[in-house]
Amino acid sequence: MDEFSARLSRTLRQMYNQISKCESGLLKPVAIDRGLTLLKKLGYPVSLLESLPPESFDHAFPLANPLTKIIELDPKTILDLGCGAALDLFLCVQLLPQLEHIYGIDASSGLLDKGRKRLNFPEQTTIITLFEADLNQLNKYDLNFVDLILMNGSFNLIHNKTRLFQTLAGLLNNNGRILIYDFLLTESLPPGFSDEIDNWLWNIGGALSAAEFSTAANCAGLEIISIDDLERIDPVARCQILIAKK
Numbered sequence: 309m310d311e312f313s314a315r316l317s318r319t320l321r322q323m324y325n326q327i328s329k330c331e332s333g334l335l336k337p338v339a340i341d342r343g344l345t346l347l348k349k350l351g352y353p354v355s356l357l358e359s360l361p362p363e364s365f366d367h368a369f370p371l372a373n374p375l376t377k378i379i380e381l382d383p384k385t386i387l388d389l390g391c392g393a394a395l396d397l398f399l400c401v402q403l404l405p406q407l408e409h410i411y412g413i414d415a416s417s418g419l420l421d422k423g424r425k426r427l428n429f430p431e432q433t434t435i436i437t438l439f440e441a442d443l444n445q446l447n448k449y450d451l452n453f454v455d456l457i458l459m460n461g462s463f464n465l466i467h468n469k470t471r472l473f474q475t476l477a478g479l480l481n482n483n484g485r486i487l488i489y490d491f492l493l494t495e496s497l498p499p500g501f502s503d504e505i506d507n508w509l510w511n512i513g514g515a516l517s518a519a520e521f522s523t524a525a526n527c528a529g530l531e532i533i534s535i536d537d538l539e540r541i542d543p544v545a546r547c548q549i550l551i552a553k554k
């Protein structure tokens with residue numbers, strides 16, 4: 309792993325572990341919604357959220373509601389990279405009757421523990437596997453092929469995106485899909501902005517333009533099926549990006 313990636317990884321792990329320990333304080337200085345307010349704003353179905361314990365929401369930091377797209381894709385196996393406290397995994401289990409297995413990987417042991425505490429429901433314990441790993445080092449693990457790889461807010465936190473795409477391509481079934489929710493650049497960032505680790509922590513410093521994103525995917529034998537703008541907040545747009553193998 310290059311030195312910038314290692315430093316970024318370490319800083320993010322510390323930050324998300326700290327977040328897992330506090331209910332609201334850490335994010336107060338940053339004007340970012342969290343908990344049920346954030347999930348409702350992103351369009352997660354309220355009736356579904358009400359079926360989960362209220363503490364499930366406090367440590368969810370999704371970039372978007374991926375559920376409609378995931379239902380449409382109807383995968384039997386899912387790998388959620390940067391799953392955090394695993395809210396999307398729990399909701400997928402409820403919504404996808406054909407689902408055979410869903411794996412969640414995150415670098416934050418604190419967030420994963422929050423998720424594991426909710427694994428008491430018998431049907432979820434058999435379908436969900438959560439484990440701690442660094443997304444920069446996925447090639448160290450013997451992971452199963454899956455129908456869908458989900459990254460809801462974690463893609464822009466990875467420095468070497470071409471290498472990440474190469475790893476993802478190797479984990480995808482032939483007709484599999486990669487579904488990414490993150491920011492794409494609508495304008496150039498100020499010179500030097502992306503050299504600062506702090507600017508990466510909330511997913512902006514690591515944002516690519518649509519053209520750069522497409523080049524990184526192509527280099528790994530992948531092709532973009534669609535990019536949908538969910539919200540434009542110049543210099544970025546919050547996007548849903550669907551990718552397949554060429």
Ligand SMILES: C[S@@+](CC[C@H](N)C(=O)[O-])C[C@H]1O[C@@H](n2cnc3c(N)ncnc32)[C@H](O)[C@@H]1O
Binds near residue numbers: 462
């Ligand atoms: C914006 S949060 C999204 C969390 C989750 N997808 C959700 O919807 O709540 C980004 C997540 O990526 C994880 N992450 C960041 N860098 C990572 C890395 N190098 N390896 C593994 N996980 C990482 C963080 O720990 C955090 O849980």
